[in-house]
Amino acid sequence: MGRFLIRRLLGLIVALAVASVVIFLCLEVVPGDPAAYMLGVNARPDTLAALRAELGLDGSAVQRYFDWIGGMLRGDFGISYTYRTPVSGMIVDRMWVSLPLALYALGLSVAIAFPAGIWAASRRGSAADLGVMGVTQLGVAVPNFWFAMLMVLLFAIKLRWFPSGGFAGWDEGLFAGLKSLTLPAIALALPQASILTRVMRSSLLDTLGEDYIRTARAKGVSRRRAIWAHGLRNALIPVLTIIGLQFSFLLAGAIIIENVFYLPGLGRLVFQAISSRDLIVVESVVLLLVFAVIAVNFAVDMAYGLVDPRLRGRR
């Protein structure tokens, strides 16, 4: 276990280093000048030069790369060009929206997928099974931004059950906060829940087909008991992988949904930062997201290792 851990940790560090170089190089070639963006169309060249110097945009690329990385390692993410506030503070603020949203959506996804998947698997071939599978096919195929807009039309404008968007803030109370995240979370959760339901169902069916369960069944264990007592635990491995993937996807992939509901989340922060050429924000957030994905994958791998010792040697 020790060697396995070290090997994976090394891989993780190398991956992060490569990712940071890739991100930095990408942003080096992005055309556009943050100073020009801030000062607009009536700015004079000397004013622009003054602002560029103030932002620290002069200096070589190598120098700026190491400044950036060095800062990140110390937990200093730099100062946003346009907002002129520490990037770390901005990220933390946005995290208070993005993280709860991702968890909320994931929670919904799991809360729907587990019962639906188990139900479908335990009644394989029945009308219920077919119904669940049909609905999940639709869920996977719906463009979620479109679904989100239709929900706004119905639940915010027509029925006025939920706000049309925006984030109430956690100071307004847990309920107000959750209320403003509900429609976005449903929109995000729909395709994820559909995928997870399908994975849950097929994984459970696979496990139920394995010899030891057949043996148990032959010995007179009921199908229901076979599922609950033996099948579920073993069927969880692929389900866990998917949940891990979904979490990291939800954290970064909510951009479009955040735009539909004008939520001040991480995705929209990057989106706006790209258009205002606030490159330091883009760099830092993208690297952070990459780190999150790699870390989650790492955690999932470790969880495997715990569940199934045979997997430790394999990659």
Place this chain on the structure above:
Amino acid sequence: MFSKWMSRATLGALTLAATMGIASAKSTITVGMQLEPPHLDPTSAAAGAIDSVLYANVFEGLTRFGPDGSVNPGLAESWEISEDGLTYTFKLREGVKFHDGTDMNAEDVKFSLDRARAEDSVNAQKALFEGIKDIEVVDPLTVKVTLSKPNGSFLFNMAWGDAVIVAPESIDGIKEKPVGTGAFVFESWLQGDRIELAKNAEYWGEPAKLEHVTFKFISDPTAAFASVMAEDVDVFTAFPAPENLPQFEADPRFQVLVGSTEGETILSTNNKMPPFDNVKVREALAHAIDRQAIIDGAMFGYGTPIGTHFAPHNPDYVDLTGMNAYDPEKAKALLAEAGYPDGFKTTLKLPPPSYARRGGEIIAAQLAAVGIEAEITNMEWGLWLELVFSNKDYGLTIVSHTEPMDIGIYARPDYYFQYDSAEAQGLMAKLSETTDPAARSGILKEMQELIAKDYVNGYLFQLAALTVAKAGVQGLWANAPTQATDLTAVSWVD
């Protein structure tokens, strides 16, 4: 028994009072707008969003714009102009305090103007301060500004959001915590979502009627529509989706204010890039465009056609729309005359606002009808500024020039549409030295005719100021003479 009755009665009375209290004194308002300020210092960024939130509400200048665009006394109660037009002596108001409790005096004025015109200034409108030679503090309430040459628009310049008075004590934190002299005090900013202001109890002038103001930033037009419909906001300024206005007008819950802005929306043409260096080609463009179709299609009818780069509500405006009437046959003839009987290919690079995106699609279709193939590229502002504005790498683009009285850009040969005319430069130089109103008006009219005759750009329409509000809101500006949301006189109808 009695006491029970009694308490019930009091309770009822209390409830009644409470509800009435709310009804008669609703004193908070939520204002939606599309763009969020990047930071909160109006004197060091071009972003109009900063002024939209802070101008007149939190920050004030020596002079200030009225709802009709007139220049009125602001922190300066009065002023005297010397015979030669070179010296302005401003008399400041007494008892004006910044929100941090310090006094606003002549030193602060000197500090603000010196900071804006300094060598290392990052003021986006540095040109406003260009003619200032010296600023002298006569006494705490008197400032003398000396100009190097007469400037007929100096008082107008001082009313801009970029010329507001700031204090040296609070300048370091101004980007996050703006400290001004206005009727509202900055309270908080949840980045990406909202800014909150509270009433300034110590205000020197007529106090604000609202106790609390929230600005909410909703960039997406659909979300803007939804937020008004769902009554999440009380007011939405510069409403981005004109197609929704009829719905609001038909709904008794809302009122729609349609006014004018300073935004001349133009089909900017790269005057140095062939074939646009040929005035015949530019004239052909002017006749190939059906302005009314663009206003109908892109703005759903809101907007006034223009024939030159000047706001139609300005008294000096000359109506030149006749010079570029829609006439595709004439356009084709002009193209043939210029040597392009089969038309040509060019680029049309469009920034994000819907007037540009939709207008661009319509213009491309209209140009196609006379044989000009305009390849559309949609881009966000960052890229547009780089490619179009700085590098001049474009054929055509659409943009609304929202600065007031900006016809002077036609005297800058290095400006992005690259119009280099000695005549225009001469006229503008003459204008800046003229103080006589009648003579100024004459020069401005001459200038309008010149740029119309040279077909520098395709002049499309004056952007309308569209505001949607709850029916009970009063005191909002219908027009937008500057990018401001002056809430000092806004209140709810009882």
Place this chain on the structure above:
Amino acid sequence: MKGLWLGAILVSVFVGAALLSLVWVPYDIIQMNMAQRLQGPSWPHPLGTDHYGRDMLSMIMLGARTSIAVALVAVGIGMGLGVPLGLTAAARRGGWIDEIVMRGNDLIFAFPSLLIAILITAIFGASAVNAIIAIGIFNIPVFARLVRGGALSLWTRDYILAARVAGKGRARISIEHILPNLTNLLIVQGTIQFSLGILAEAGLSYVGLGAQPPVPSWGRMLADTQTMYSIALHLALVPGLSILLTVLGLNLMGDGLRDLLDPRVRRAAR
């Protein structure tokens, strides 16, 4: 099997519409007609008209062409680069090539795909080609991983061993013996990636990063008319349902093909 048929029918409707649009559409969509705008479905315009008075049926047909072309080429890129990478990695299992390919895959997977797509378009500008690249890049590791996994299990088979004993090189074996046996796997995965590509294209063009006007695309049709849904609901339903039905059709086809072609690959393909 019913699913496969239903899927095939849905897909052929939209592919057919896209192909037909190459030679004929009911109306010229360059012509705008403000007098006719925002009309609901009628005989002359079975799917109504949009905010410029253009025929929605014609727009949908041309939009199908954009979506299908973008998704198809993106899958092509993914296969074209991913398959050789996967084959090489499997042939040199445990070697440095294998290591690089697999680590590279992990890295690409770790990048938030939508953000990168937005970055790519910020660097190179918005266009259909850049949308293809952005979607295509993220298809490469999918195919590389799939092919590597499939190939690894084949390398242990007896007939491959026989070929090796006969003196054939690893590259030749990969092409002559391994690849043909992976065709079914690739068809199934290709269908799934195709449907994901349609969804991704819709998302990208919805945020304005896909094909530029006047070339219609479903995502942009939805975005352009968003504010008008409450006046003309067909503007939301027509493009939205087109995306939904195309993706649904492709998914049903993918599942059906998987069952049909090779029940044994079910595990690997997932």
